[in-house]
Amino acid sequence: MKWNIEQLKLGETYSFNVVVDSHGTKFSGKLNLSPERCTLIVSGETSQDRHADFTIGNVDHLLCWDVRTTFILLNLKIINYFGGMLDHHPKAIKAFEISYEIEYVICTHSHSNHNARFLGFELDSSLIALWVGETKTQHEIISKFNSGILFGNREAIPSEFEQNIDGLGSVVIGYAASMHFSTSEFSAGVRFPPKFTMMFDEYKTEIETIDLFNVLRDFLTVVIGRKISIQVIQLISAGSPVFRPTLYFSEPKFVSSENNYVMFPLGCNPVRNDFGLPEFPLTSINAYFNATSEVRTYFKKYVKYRTLENPEEQFLGYFRLLEKLTSQQDSFVDEGKLELLLTRSESFVARYFKNALATKDLFRRIRKANKSKLNTASCITRFMKELPTDLLVNLVLGKPDIVPICQFRNDLIHANRIELDENDVQIRAKFIEVLLIFALFKTIGIAPESLALIVPRMHGYDWIRNRPDSIITV
Template identity: 35%
Template sequence: MSFDLEALKLADTYHFEGAVNDGSNDFAAKLYLSPEKITITIMGEKNDERNCDFGWGDIETLLFTDMNKTFILHDLCFCRGGSRVISQYPKYIGFFESVFEVGYLIFAPSGLYENDLVQSICIHSNKISEWVGNTNKQEEIIRAYNNNERLFDDHNKLDEFYIPLEETGILGVSYNLSMHHSSPDFSAGIIFPPSLIITFCVGHTSKEVMNDFFKLYALLAFFIGSDFIIEQIDLNMNSSHFGNKGTLYYPSKMYHPKYEQDYSTFPLGKDIRFDSLGLPPLPLTAFSKYYALPVIQSGYFLKYLKYKRLENSEERFLGYFRILESLCFNKKSYLNEELLEKLSNRIKPYLIKVFGDKKSVTSFLKGLPRYNNSKYNTQKCILDFYVKIPQQTSGRWKLYKRDISGICKLRNDITHANDYSINASELVEKEKFIEVLLVFSLFEKLDITLPITSEIIDRLSGYSSLIRYEA
């Protein structure tokens, strides 16, 4: 492998030969990286004084070095291994080999320590360029270059936008400027593709970085409308070594879109040069709202993306329904909660005396508040959300308010393995209906209003299957 390797590209395959340390001894290792999977093979001799403590179990974190290159490997899952005896006399010598599959890794072209912190994550993808579109800022960069202005000295000239994230950091889109000139190729000029970057107030550990990345990726994929191909993920490290740059590498093939959409569901639409679509701009406050959500609610965006990847329409339907049910949940009491609690405490001794079963009476009374708050069932909660959607949008759908009862019954029948009958096209319609309601609900969590979502919802993949076309 080249000594001058500075970063890892997710689409490329790599092979490194180096060493790992089990805390006491160094052992030879071979590291293989590909978009399909990452594996490391650890091997070496062992004797009475020298043994490998890794064993044949999973490993949480491992440091691998290859000359001047350093890798922090995470989530190692043991695949296979073997050992044999080389010599018994006069001294025992054995040989072992273990193979692990690696969840993800951080690479640095120079030294890196396990406790070094990640200060920022920068995502490079052609899809980001499409999502951003052609803006006036890009024209300003070209104009500044033609005027011989010092672009590298003023980063504000290379920023499309930045927005603060409360208690998290800063998020934005910035342009990566590079200049080139080659007289043999008759070429000179600049290139400045955009990237999405998040900078943290407080550095995050390498164990946290994958979750940090997926949280950012899930939001961007939600705006784009599907999984998208990422070329490279740069990390800025708070390292005591001379270099402080790293890259994140993980098996990316499983996240490639099956059917790549050539347009974004909700493009950025900020300061664009030519408005040919007539869409509302994406409110930048959506980013700060997303990072202010409770972990459970922000996690719904990643869950939605996971369900979109499923091949089976029935499984997607159930997955979308589960998230929608959680987002729309609302409770209302049959009776005043405070009065009910007081009455329960008063009659508890009498009930125990009558039934002679303190444990059952206590359990029964504990369940009363839960039942009392269940005046709104799932159907009622979804119905209440449906009627909030602008009628000029919902009025075009094949499914109506009256169909929600049947959809909830279908969900219960599938969940409880009851007998039911539905053809493939009807299932697709119901699945898309629930997905559309879910998308409206997720946008609402970002403080994007239902009327704004109505203006872009027809860009959702497969939305046409829900539309009623008049004869």
């Protein structure tokens, strides 16, 4: 059991003895939080003057607390229930124990959180620090500290950027500067870890806040090119509390085998740019949050497919997304002229075949078939024409391989007998993933010319890099 918890850190394990309220009647509980699972076990006795109203089913919202901390539990799923009679006389006494698995936990020091509202959240992440890199802003902070003016005036600590999001709020990367001094460690100076903050224009509920966090995390995962590990998520509420509420959820610790760099660095005020990489366009953040829910779902699904270990499943997932993002329509003949012809001839054809219903269905299919000039392979090939040739000529696969890749997709879907080793599948999956990255970033306004300098930094890109003795037709 831990006392005096100021904030919950993701990846840490906690156990609390808590009090759980059921319509004014209090029961004891055990709240266990770990990267593998979050659970609440509630137990107690009930009688005619002591009632419990714990639903034998899923629960959306539940409060519990220990000596000085309140926990808001969200999306609880029942995993075990026991109930039995202890005594019948002089009054009936029953015992129960109920166990829930919890999706999200909010830790707060406030005692009135039946309808908690938040104005934003702040992320503490070592990977976001890697994304920011070494900047002129950081050097400015150090210079001001050395000059004794960093904390000596009322000026705000310099930040890297602030980007407005239409209809939602803004995102900021700033620095939490603080002085430290330790005689035992012979150390003194200033710390200023970067913080990624999202602020809302209006209050959001717990679930709305968590949903926006997940939407942002999907975006950053795609941009950075790997799963975002976060140490602390602080929730911003009204006023300036000494201890901000923190969000906790279970997430198995992920050991990355990927290189210690990010795919698309922020590149904002860099001290140096040795590789000549483009600056990340901040306007794409606004474009992402104001895109359709369908577009954000594509980002979310891509993040999910990245975690799959089976290369065939990964390939199919990437292909489905690329197919949707590159889908186009073209007609065999002029739609207007065809519509005029069908309208004029429909009554004649119906009389000729003596079947008006069948004729109507036939003409509907003709209209649909006329728009199917482009198949999936044609759409993907058209999309590839938008991409820089300098990039495509350096890939082991190209436009001539699109039709065989589409056939390979069909063979996998229909479980046809094919002989391909795992390396071949991985190469095709990575090739489709590269095209998918171009298609995803196109939806938020990032030019393919900029991405051509970025995609070679993708994990596994070397699998599809063209060797000098290979010749690819583009």
